[in-house]
Amino acid sequence: MMNPQQALWQLGAVDIAAAVRRRDVSCREVTASVLARIAQLNPQTNALAEVLAEEALTAANAADQRTHRGDELGPLHGVPVSIKINADQAGHATTNGVVPLRDHIAHEDSPVVAHWRKAGAIIVGRSNTATYSSRWFTDNGLHGRTLNPWDAAITPGGSSGGAASAVASGMGALAHGNDIGGSIRYPAYACGVLGLRPTVGRVPAYNPSATAERGITPQLMSVQGPLARNLADLRLGYEAMARGDARDPNWVPVPHELPRPAGPIRVALFRRSPGIPVDPAVTAALNDAARWLQQAGYEVVEAELPFFNEAAALWRTLTVDDSRRNIIAGVEQHGDETMQRSQRHLLAGMPETDRDGFLDALARRQTLVRSWSVFLQSHPLVLMPVSWQRPCPQDEDAGTLEQARALIDAQSPLLATAALGMPGLSVPTGMAGGVPIGVQLLAWRFREDLLLEAGQVLESAAQFLPFTTR
Numbered sequence: 001m002m003n004p005q006q007a008l009w010q011l012g013a014v015d016i017a018a019a020v021r022r023r024d025v026s027c028r029e030v031t032a033s034v035l036a037r038i039a040q041l042n043p044q045t046n047a048l049a050e051v052l053a054e055e056a057l058t059a060a061n062a063a064d065q066r067t068h069r070g071d072e073l074g075p076l077h078g079v080p081v082s083i084k085i086n087a088d089q090a091g092h093a094t095t096n097g098v099v100p101l102r103d104h105i106a107h108e109d110s111p112v113v114a115h116w117r118k119a120g121a122i123i124v125g126r127s128n129t130a131t132y133s134s135r136w137f138t139d140n141g142l143h144g145r146t147l148n149p150w151d152a153a154i155t156p157g158g159s160s161g162g163a164a165s166a167v168a169s170g171m172g173a174l175a176h177g178n179d180i181g182g183s184i185r186y187p188a189y190a191c192g193v194l195g196l197r198p199t200v201g202r203v204p205a206y207n208p209s210a211t212a213e214r215g216i217t218p219q220l221m222s223v224q225g226p227l228a229r230n231l232a233d234l235r236l237g238y239e240a241m242a243r244g245d246a247r248d249p250n251w252v253p254v255p256h257e258l259p260r261p262a263g264p265i266r267v268a269l270f271r272r273s274p275g276i277p278v279d280p281a282v283t284a285a286l287n288d289a290a291r292w293l294q295q296a297g298y299e300v301v302e303a304e305l306p307f308f309n310e311a312a313a314l315w316r317t318l319t320v321d322d323s324r325r326n327i328i329a330g331v332e333q334h335g336d337e338t339m340q341r342s343q344r345h346l347l348a349g350m351p352e353t354d355r356d357g358f359l360d361a362l363a364r365r366q367t368l369v370r371s372w373s374v375f376l377q378s379h380p381l382v383l384m385p386v387s388w389q390r391p392c393p394q395d396e397d398a399g400t401l402e403q404a405r406a407l408i409d410a411q412s413p414l415l416a417t418a419a420l421g422m423p424g425l426s427v428p429t430g431m432a433g434g435v436p437i438g439v440q441l442l443a444w445r446f447r448e449d450l451l452l453e454a455g456q457v458l459e460s461a462a463q464f465l466p467f468t469t470r
Contacts, residue, residue, distance in 0.1 A: 008033035010468050013079045013173040013233040017120075020067060020078035027067070027078035031060040031122050034080040038125065038171045041149070047156075047165035048125035049085050049143035050092065056080070056124045063120060076240050077120030081174040082166050085126045085143070086133050086159075087224070088207045089113050097129045097140035097159075098334050104209060111204035111245035112176055112224045119240035124172050128162030131339040132327045133178070136186050136411065137394060138162055141336035145394075148190055149467050154391050154435050157187025160227065164191035167227050170468040174237040178205075180222040181315060182386075182414025185426040185440060188227050190391035192428045192436030192466055194234045194455065195227045199445045200421040203241050204248035216362070217322035219250065221315075221418050229466045231427075231459045235452050254446045261380050265450070267293055268303035268379035276409045279389045281432035288429055289383055289439045292461035293454060303379060306371040311416035314368065316408075317361050318419065320346065321353045342397040345404030369420050373444065381454055382442035385413045386426050391435050417442055425451040428464045436464075 008030045011019070019025045035053050042048050063078050083089050086096040088106035090113075095101045109117065117123070131140040138146035138161025148156040149169040156165040160177030164187030167175040177184040179197040188195025203224040214222070226237035244251050269290050272278055290300045320328075331343045353361065376382070389410040397404045408415075417424050422445060428438040439458070443450045 009037040009170045011173065012230050013076060013228065013236050016079050016173055017075060017077055017236070021073060023067065027060040027063040027122060028057060030078055031056050031080055031124065034124055034170070034172060041169050042171060045147045045149055045165050045169060046144050047127060047146050047162045047169065047171060048082060049095070049128040049162065050126040052123060052125055056122050059122050063122065074118060074120035074240070075236055076116060076174070079121050079174060080124045080172045081116055081121045081176065082125045082127045082163060082172045083113055083123055083176045084129055084160055084163055084178060086129050086178065087113060087176065088209050089123065089126065092126060094207060094209050095142055096133055097131045097142055098330065099142050100334055102142055106207070106209045108208040110207050111248060112241045114245070115241045115243050116176070121174070125166065127160070127166050127175060130159040130161070131335045132330060133159035133183065134327055134331070135159060135339065135342055135397060136182065136407070137397065139336070139338060148391070148435070150192065150435050153393055155190055155394050155396070157190035157391070159183040160187045161190070163227050164188055164193055164195065167229060168193050168467045173228065173233055175227040176224065176241070177227050178222060178224050179418065180218060181319065181418050182411060184225045184227060185386055185414055185424055186411070188426040189386040189428070189438050190436065192464065193227050193229050194231055194428070195426040196225045196234055196238055196448065196451070197418070197424045198223050198225050198238065198242065198448055199423045201250050201252040202254070202423070202446065202448065204245035204251040206245070206247040208247070215322040215325070217318045220421055221319070229468065231452060231456050238448070252446070257449050258447065264297055264299040265381055266379050267298050267300045267381040267383050268305070269300050270303060270305050270382055270384040273308060273388070273412060276388050276412065281390050281437050282385050282388060285429045285437045285439050286383065286385065288462070289458055292458055293383065295461070296457045298381070298454070300383065305382065306375050307368045308416050309412065311368050311419050312412035314361060314365060315415040315419035316350065317353060318358070318365070320350055321358050324352060338395055338398045342404070345397060345401055346408070348401055365419065372420055372422070376444040380443060380447065381450055384440050384442060386438060386440045387411055387413060390432050390437055413440060421445070423448050423451060425455050427455050427458045429458065429462045430464060
């Protein structure tokens with residue numbers, strides 16, 4: 001039931017869809033409330049690079065007509081959402097945060113946009129990203145910097161920082177993001193929301209406006225996924241986008257629910273990596289989450305993950321070498337000064353791999369994937385950090401080389417898992433020094449059901465209050 005003391009922009013996707021179905025509220029009323037919230041906060045946070053007020057109200061009016069006619073309504077009917085500005089949305093520029101693409105107008109929706117539209121979602125804006133969507137910060141020379149609503153001095157994460165900042169502050173009940181190296185999970189962590197990185201092949205991905213096919217690394221590692229303020233909303237948004245589209249031949253028709261492992265589910269608690277400092281707040285969050293899972297009947301055991309550091313290093317080798325053909329040159333030519341410094345730090349000490357070296361790295365990836373597959377047979381879930389450090393200050397990657405290297409090391413829980421194409425869930429567990437803190441859950445491919453089930457346990461126990469309750 002709706003809380004009469006809540007503003008409509010504060011409602012989650014599940015509650016909005018239910019209220020619209022009951023005709024307690026109209027789609028236009030919800031959309032107008034969210035647009036008013038955007039008008040209030042977006043000038044401060046710059047979460048949305050493009051606000052689609054007129055388009056959203058027109059879509060809301062059409063949605064209300066379908067309600068009044070008694071048409072069959074989709075699961076997101078009337079739910080305001082945002083789309084990341086690197087995904088094609090017909091009639092709008094897919095800028096990816098770079099000046100040369102400011103007029104790169106899409107004439108066709110990408111699969112994730114088409115699926116959310118079909119489910120009844122109302123698109124209220126397009127969320128900001130990093131230059132070429134290639135930082136754990138959200139800033140670019142075209143749209144400017146996005147701020148974290150909790151603390152402007154702390155990163156909102158990246159590259160889906162606009163998505164996380166928007167959904168955290170009530171500028172839509174759901175946000176679309178994508179993740180090739182933590183770009184959903186880290187912004188969710190930094191902004192105190194939930195973020196799901198689905199399995200590669202679970203949610204179809206394709207930009208019709210693209211002038212060339214994606215490289216092999218994005219094909220193996222990049223995914224589309226949702227961010228939300230609560231797990232029920234996250235599940236609703238995820239299931240609406242995880243539907244087939246013939247334009248992505250890598251999509252796999254796997255059911256959302258698979259047989260549950262017999263007996264208590266064993267959870268591998270991964271709490272340290274040799275040589276990498278761990279923030280005490282991260283350790284405390286892991287300890288809390290482990291206790292809550294045990295209390296819910298999970299069997300939590302401390303364990304080391306196979307080839308963990310090698311998997312994180314492999315991510316750098318493969319993504320950097322693949323990016324040398326396009327993104328790296330583009331940043332040097334069109335990127336802002338901060339992005340250029342960040343990229344130079346990432347490339348420091350990484351000579352270009354020759355053809356055989358790159359092919360050997362791809363082959364080695366299969367060995368690592370196999371080792372994790374075997375490990376996860378006996379440990380169906382992993383509880384681990386999102387990052388070894390709490391959300392970092394803005395531009396930490398563009399300071400000294402030592403600072404940048406420490407940040408890259410801290411992000412190894414994001415990189416290792418992305419390198420292997422696995423699903424992960426970022427869940428907030430509390431606050432640390434005025435910013436959100438949380439944990440990451442990991443499972444084997446296409447076991448998002450196990451992630452969401454365990455994530456619900458953590459959400460219920462943590463009782464984390466999102467920014468919208470302030």
